[in-house]
Amino acid sequence: MAAALASCDMAAVLEGVREARGWSQGALARAIDYSQSWVSRVVNGQQALTVPQVHDLARRLQIPLHLIRFADDPEPNGPVPRRRPGRPITADTLFPPAPGAPGAPGAPAHPLRAGAHHSVDETTTAALRAITGGQRRMDATAPARNLLPSAMAHVHLCEQMLGHAHGTPFFGALSGAASEASGFAAWLHADQGDMGSARAHYRTAVVRARQAGMRLLDVYMLGSLAAFETDTAEDPEFGLGLVREAEHVLGPAAHPTARAWLACTEALAHASLGERSEALRAINRAERDAGGSANADPPWPWVFAFDQAKVAGYRALVGVRLRDPYQARAAFGEATAASSPPSAKQSALLQAELASAHADAGDIDEAFRLLQEALSTGLRYGSERVVGRVRSFRRRYRGPRAVCVDALDARLATLAADLPVTG
Template sequence: MPQRDGVPPSDLWSRPRIAAALATCDMATVIEGVRSARGWSQGELARAVDYSQSWVSRVVNGQQSLTVSQVHDLAQRLGIPLHLLRFGGGTPPDGATAPKEVDPTRRRDFGRVVAAGALMTTTAPRVAPTHTRHAVNETTAPALRSITGGQRRMDATSAARHLLPSAVAHVHLAEQMLANARGTPFLAPVSAAASEASGFAAWLHADQGDMGSARMHYRTAVVRARQTGIRLLDVYMLGSLAAFEIDTAEDPELGLGLVREAEHVLGRTAHPTANAWLACVGALAHAGIGDRSSAAHALRRAEREVARPGNCDPPWPWVFAFDEPKVAGYRALVDVRLRRPHDARQAFAEAFAPSGASAKQAAVLQVELASAHADAGDVDEAFRLAQEALATGIEFGSERVIGRVRGFRRRYTGPYAACVRELDDQLTSLMTGFSACG
């Protein structure tokens, strides 16, 4: 029965038509379902969401694209659970019948969060002819994963631009093997290998500053992970996309929505490493939107998880257990974003040493530490760290690192000391083609 007041009926989200719409990111059907369930007229719906009736009419008729901010706003106003807006590639709940066709205008702009379903229509490999199926066997997935593993190890000492061509080619190979695996017992492990390959390609594109390609590959990684039915891989790729949106794309609200989706998938009884890592990613998102209390709560949860006796032998796809120094590292990043420089410097001291990370990761940490020193008034040390990080960014051709240094410089509003002038000269040299970093 329609409910004109209060929250939507408790069974609304499990109704076959609405569940299918959530599974395919069909926002027009979801919003119309809420309107109908509450017994609202279209005008009442418009007043509830604080948009014009003509705009609402275009939305429910699939004629109006939605931005990320609009989707978040509508979901909040109408009580639509964000975690139920699926990335696509999953199976609708029992009894749900997915619509035969989804109008791409309904999710074009919302694609940054949940339009991997649309991505599936363009990147999903076609079923290979029967005579090629013999190319896939029990060795295919391990071989694909070993290639990705080797590329990841090389990333610590190589420029991303040198690795990208082979990484992208490897994604294409993995996708072809996935096409060949359809209808065989090897579909899930090959999907997992394809997910890892796309995730690494996304990482390299992000390092080169190609946000569009990075996001596309991260979405593919999420879709392929979900196809495997492997919960931890699904969470790992969702969390990786969340970290990208929070830290690289600087969209903490979007990242927080992805963290919540990952938490929903993860459940309450997961391995401590997975729980701690995801809590730390969430803490970064909360810090990015200025929510100190929630950030602190998430970090405390991570600390409890790493202290659990079972926090050893990390589960695939994690390589290392998530321990106290790693939580301290995230605490330092949170403190930088919350403008607590003294706390940040103390946390950095407790964290894993930057020298223990790859050169590019160490440079990223140096820029964060530079921000803490600048906020604390230690300008010389701040700019020394920034200059070292810039030199590393130039050496490896890492737009990720160079962009962090540029961002640090933009945020600095203190005195124009000699060290500030030196960094400005080095940044200017990048535009003129003459390196000031030796």
């Protein structure tokens, strides 16, 4: 069942559920509200499933969505791979080791299995978390490509220490430290456009958080994965499902920072799906939580305060997705004028999004001025995510030709030719 979930082998999942509950095939069909003939075709590998059908089956079988992901990223409504007979099912394949972790392809053997001996004690977790915290703070000013090698080495170190901690009182706390390290590595991989590695690290981060039994860390990693799926992977329906799972874990009596941040992630998913009223309700809820007197001293693992300026940045993104350029521009101005404005890379992402709002309002010169600034920041920090947003806007743009459009085209053409570019 573990491998079936990891590889999206829904035939094996259905058969496993049927056997575990002692159902006939007809009883299974009735439980999931599909016909017995359809279930039979799926189980026998004669029926390919679409992504929406997989999501629907997961919901009906009460399978958390983060457990299911496609290795090959099929088209949103295309068929998923059929069952491959004879494939062995092992628990190790449910969450494959993140790249660089022990057990991953090319990684060194686990030190315990190699006969090495190292000890963990009450200082190990604090030391590992301090390293991750320092790396996260450096992300505001350093290119992700410069941080990635040390972040990956740190993930490997955390996994080694976690392996040594089995059977000790420190295992839970070290699982939390490993979760933080994997979550930050996922963020860096996403910034570099490596979707597969980002997703693998986020999934590892969720698993480690649950091993640690740390509810807020679990929510933080689930919400981060939801934001990644919604905004970077452009799968808002899947992202919204992950938000729902995170909300269930969070509960109603959580810290306002966590509630506001998760509500913003929800608002962006709704807006990306064109669901205006749901998006606005979620962003208004975020504003209430962020602006309340109780929203002070953000809880771990939130490193920075999630205040009204952060919510304004999300409101700008929501306005862009809902094609409301005036709301988007006003919110962007509020976010950048705050005493704690977004980091350079976050501002560049907002600029690339805001360019769409200006283009929709007919202000082409301002739209392409913002794109040029965002591109300069993306090049300066080596952020494939920022550069990709600029390219994505240009591919979608169908407005009039102008000098500013030609200037951006010339710059992008130079990048495509891999010639030196001044940022």
